[in-house]
Amino acid sequence: MSQLEFTNTWFEDTARPVWDQLIPQFQPRKILEIGSYEGASAYYLVQKLAPLHPLELHCIDTWEGGIEHQEGGGAETDMSAVEARFLKNARTMAESAPNPVELVVHKGFSHAQLAKILASGHESSFDMVYVDGSHQAPDVLCDAILSFRLLKTGGLLIFDDYLWFEDLPSGKDLTRSPKIALDAFTNIYCRKLNILALPPHQLYMQKTSD
Template identity: 35%
Template sequence: MTFQFCTDWFSSHIPLWKKYLNTFAHQPDVHMLEVGTFEGRAACWLLQHILTHPTSTLTCVDLFEMTIHKQAGMAGLLHALPPLFDLEQRFMHNITQTGSANRVNTVRGKSSETLRTLPLASYDMIYIDGSHKAHDVLCDAILSWELLKTEGILIFDDYELALSPDPLLNPRKGIDSFLDVFSGQFTILEKGWQIFLRKQSTKHTRSNGEV
């Protein structure tokens, strides 16, 4: 198989993904959601190593737009983009190379809108790697939390990323806000460049009769 990747921001995280997702590997009826898929590198890895059962699925949400703003924000991080970079076409090519395209649900649109259309408490793992703006990351996290099953894994990417001196344009403030407001509803498994959370049962979040 011949993949078409211009970047690799994922491979260094594979050891942690194996550590926390291997419990789902090769199991039936495992469903995962990726918010922000870009070229599909993480998606392809999931399809090849975790979501291998015929009844397991992956949903990928992305705008698939390489806007001038996004290209400017990623300046210096991309290895080399082709002059005419069709992000969605590249993503679809890579997914097809895995042989599992029939188990991928591709949702094109703004995550703030599309996440509201997905079934509640339906995903075993959700990976948030879309917009890097704090407000957008917080919005993605809040909406995704309702989609995640109890004991499911939520992964944030780019916690330590600082592309802008304005904290509102970086992920950290949005992630910290989520961790603060939803404190007690999860267990932090890892906290570094990526953050791994396990969603707790509601019975573990009750205090004085309240959730």
């Protein structure tokens, strides 16, 4: 797929080594990702899974960037260009896949888009949910709870940037980091989840019951 265009190697550097082990075990057919950026994770899933079976892939993103972009932490990022690269990459992926790929793009804030997906009859239907959206703790907790409702029992739930934090002039702000939200989520849902792996950058778990 030489026409694909990515400007960073974040996914390759942090996620791929673990995904290479887990994705073949689960072989998901219906996948939801929150935070698509340029589509690197979607490309990986299409590359690995489309040769095996058809895919239904739902992608949620605002393509506006997070607070860390809007407040100067990533002001150099042209999010309209990021969105254009995602759409181009997604079209190329879907058209060249060996099996049908149903790619559904949900542009908007994750809490609203997840609620719409849930209300439209997708509860407990996804084989895999990958959460890589807002890094703000309240948003992460909301994404986690709604994603749990959308994931089927036995499904794979992945969170990115578990230990991410902003370098603020005042120091670390726990509410502007995913960790506090994910710790709360895993504690509250401890009887319904099985932690599979906790490498430095991501948190992997399997839903064991509703």
